Amino acid sequence: MKRIKYACLEQTLHFFVQDSTALRTAKDEFEMYKKGLDRNKTAYKVLSEEAQPDGSLIVKLKKQYNTYDCGSYLD
DSSP: OOOOOOOOEEEEEEEEOOTTTTTSSSSHHHHHHHEEEEHTOOOOEEEEEEEESSSSSEEEEEEETTTOOTTTTOO
């Protein structure tokens, strides 16, 4: 029998704006994403943010998977 002790996801997310007349920037979209994680009490750690020439943003992060303990993954 097995049991999951710790679980964490490492993700690379690409935030972009589809047209140039949009009111939100990619950075605004990322801030809204982080607020959603905070609201849901999801533990996360931003590893890197890279602004792209086209105005998009590539973000690498580690985040808690469901409600599992993350152990030392986010240290």
